Amino acid sequence: xxxxxxxxxxxxxxxxxxxxxxxxxxxxxxxxxxxxxxxxxxxxxxxxxxxxxxxxxxxxxxxxxxxxxxxxxxxxxxxxxxxxxxxxxxxxxxxxxxxxxxxxxxxxxxxxxxxxxxxxxxxxxxxxxxxxxx
Amino acid sequence: xxxxxxxxxxxxxxxxxxxxxxxxxxxxxxxxxxxxxxxxxxxxxxxxxxxxxxxxxxxxxxxxxxxxxxxxxxxxxxxxxxxxxxxxxxxxxxxxxxxxxxxxxxxxxxxxxxxxxxxxxxxxxxxxxxxxxxxxxxxxxxxxxxxxxxxxxxx
Numbered sequence: 001x002x003x004x005x006x007x008x009x010x011x012x013x014x015x016x017x018x019x020x021x022x023x024x025x026x027x028x029x030x031x032x033x034x035x036x037x038x039x040x041x042x043x044x045x046x047x048x049x050x051x052x053x054x055x056x057x058x059x060x061x062x063x064x065x066x067x068x069x070x071x072x073x074x075x076x077x078x079x080x081x082x083x084x085x086x087x088x089x090x091x092x093x094x095x096x097x098x099x100x101x102x103x104x105x106x107x108x109x110x111x112x113x114x115x116x117x118x119x120x121x122x123x124x125x126x127x128x129x130x131x132x133x134x
Numbered sequence: 135x136x137x138x139x140x141x142x143x144x145x146x147x148x149x150x151x152x153x154x155x156x157x158x159x160x161x162x163x164x165x166x167x168x169x170x171x172x173x174x175x176x177x178x179x180x181x182x183x184x185x186x187x188x189x190x191x192x193x194x195x196x197x198x199x200x201x202x203x204x205x206x207x208x209x210x211x212x213x214x215x216x217x218x219x220x221x222x223x224x225x226x227x228x229x230x231x232x233x234x235x236x237x238x239x240x241x242x243x244x245x246x247x248x249x250x251x252x253x254x255x256x257x258x259x260x261x262x263x264x265x266x267x268x269x270x271x272x273x274x275x276x277x278x279x280x281x282x283x284x285x286x287x288x289x
Contacts, residue, residue, distance in 0.1 A: 043240065
């Protein structure tokens with residue numbers, strides 16, 4: 001039995017130092033980020049974004065997700081607007097030790113999944129403690 | 135007949151917490167005035183997932199809801215009279231309790247929502263699509279709800 005979903009309003013993206021050429025509102029997509037044995041997984045909600053309109057860039061360890069949604073259909077009158085529609089933008093700084101050239105990305109039903117492997121798998125090491133006999 | 139009639143701004147008077155919502159609206163007005171008087175689109179806040187947008191043209195109503203991560207076969211749309219019901223489930227991105235999250239912002243779980251449509255629709259010819267995480271319902275208006283152009287004759 002799963003819990004009920006609570007409503008959360010979209011948060012506008014903070015656009016520091018980035019100029020946009022789009023006049024639509026930019027929203028910050030909600031994400032889940034978790035660690036696995038082999039690396040990091042990032043999942044972002046980007047409803048309405050198609051693979052053609054999504055860019056995931058990486059430079060200087062900064063990962064930038066930018067998703068554009070299609071234009072609204074003309075000739076329709078809005079009756080209820082509970083959520084706003086806009087593009088998506090969010091940046092993350094990747095930690096050291098991740099293999100930035102081996103990021104795998106997939107987009108399905110408006111959800112982006114990035115799998116970022118570690119450079120060298122961190123093996124649990126057992127450190128032996130020597131007893132010094134005196 | 136639906137319990138709540140379709141009248142976005144007035145109809146919520148009978149709802150619980152409407153006093154609080156009124157206060158919230160008032161605060162927003164003050165805030166907007168202070169921050170340069172930028173008038174925002176009035177939002178019709180219900181607090182029930184999923185949030186929906188409803189629009190119309192002459193012949194149809196269009197309802198959209200953002201449900202990223204859901205699957206079409208996990209969504210259920212039903213209609214009775216002018217009451218539309220949306221049910222479904224958005225799966226969690228990862229199952230298991232042993233996961234160490236850096237961020238956990240996405241919502242998952244089940245939802246049930248009913249809403250009253252403003253006009254009668256052709257119940258048998260509703261079209262529902264789910265694409266890129268957006269559910270879109272196209273509801274043809276019933277003949278009596280369509281706008282009709284009346285030709286004025288001159289004699």
